[in-house]
Amino acid sequence: MKCFATIIFVLAVLFATAQGRGDSVGTIKPTRQTGVHDPVMIKEGSTYYLFCTGFGISVFSSTDLQNWKKEKPVFATAPQWAVDAVPGYRGHTWAPDISYYNGKYYLYYSVSTFGKNGSCIGVAVNKTLNPSSPDFKWEDLGKVIQSFPGKDQWNAIDPNLIVDEKNVPWLSFGSFWSGLKLVKLNSDLKTLAQPEQVVSIAARTKGSGTDSSGGNAIEAPFIFKKGEYYYLFASWDYCCRGEKSNYKVVVGRSKQVTGPYLDKNSVTMTSNGGTLVLEGDAKEWFGAGHNAVYHVDDKDYIVYHGYDALDKGRSKLLINELAWDKEGWPTLKK
Template identity: 65%
Template structure:
């Protein structure tokens, strides 16, 4: 009888362990990609943080992309320090991995989006080496009312590359890139995809209100879905981040929310917001793995002093084709 009770206890303990939530690793502005069965997560941090996982539950820290700050970035952006690089975007095309990243001084639009490439993400491979291509676009105070951070590469139906980006100021922008992705296509055309009301008295050196950033465009079922984040990140327990979405038949827009309001006019259908367990959630990306869609984002953990953690949730779509988080953040 005693042996039976011990066996039962072991079974219960094993089941409990199996049902435990995956470990919550530190992350900010996470993006995800899979190579040869291994997932790689890139995020904001010193030199761009990198983690790897075989199952999206157990994660291993990898070496950062940059051991030291790119020399061009230190010269181009006064106030950039400590090799702290923001909001990467990872994609694969024609034999190369493309990693866009943001160089900026907090609260200013003195910013650049850079690009690095690699033939593999496996740090143990002999051909593993990040090659920095330098700046792709730059925002300049006194010239631009937009902010060159938070890049996301997307290709249209013809395969042409476009870069969405932006934070605060005049909102989310879109520009077509050259085939090698190292700069805007000619002639340059800069489009606004989404914005929020902003005090017109504010200058280009003040972000102020109009809290919108972190675009990610995902194509599904004949639509381009523009996900973006409203309100305020990076404030721990005071964070109010939330994710919204609009969609368009054309990559260049106009993007409308579920009520038919244009995102360029402040519209946006809520996807997910914070609660008592997560103060704020946002800066998301969306992926399809093995015929299932996933929402990847960071949240400010109420059980850990509002520290930023990686979250991955299953994403489904309602009868009208709007995204629904299958398991809401609890």
């Protein structure tokens, strides 16, 4: 992660390009031409909504999963608490996560700067995602959790909410450092349950994985419940490098939300374990990752971004239907 600090300017340009900041609100593009980073998807009524990394949190909508309309961002201006909490943050907000719970939509988001773990996760709520509804209004509830350089060996970004079989809410998060974490929330979904306990659910050590550049490069946890298992998806190696990106998605599973999560070879994800789900091929996509999984209309979709090998490594939206093999492991449906 330290190497990121040396290329802050390059990454900032890549992120700005990925979000298609030149596209005005109302612009419609096909899926594989929609510039996004770290997408998550949900459906309300007949409309799908994407929330992505971007200034104020980027938003797109679609009725067919094929053509995506750019909507206004969630925040017109950066939340003041976040500006005060994280030096250098000016509104470019990362890796949101969207869920519907007890009559409201909960949008978690990451506040950080490149290469540092002085970070926060915040949450905002809305009664509806339809911007034409009189009930549409984002209410920011502020900070949920924060990490501090020199104190914490984890990074409070890349949130994902999972509610277990006992209706207990948990928030997974993490990027680089000591890996991916899980913490229990109170029923208000905005405060940490006490006593606070941060559980490790996945990690990598230097030299592990399928690429020597991986180091401890792991981030973007997403927990999805199917059948008797919780599936932990994570992204290995590096995003945000355009044609040099080597992002990939791996998975492990557990019958308990707190783990341990094991891959197909029964290796724990806290010990470099992870079964490959998808990666770039250098022909269409250089790297692909930071996924979400969404069940709707009796189908499971995996939503992620890839670095387009036919367009100078620009980050684009990818959506695939998931299939499950006879042993219950996820694969991309052919």
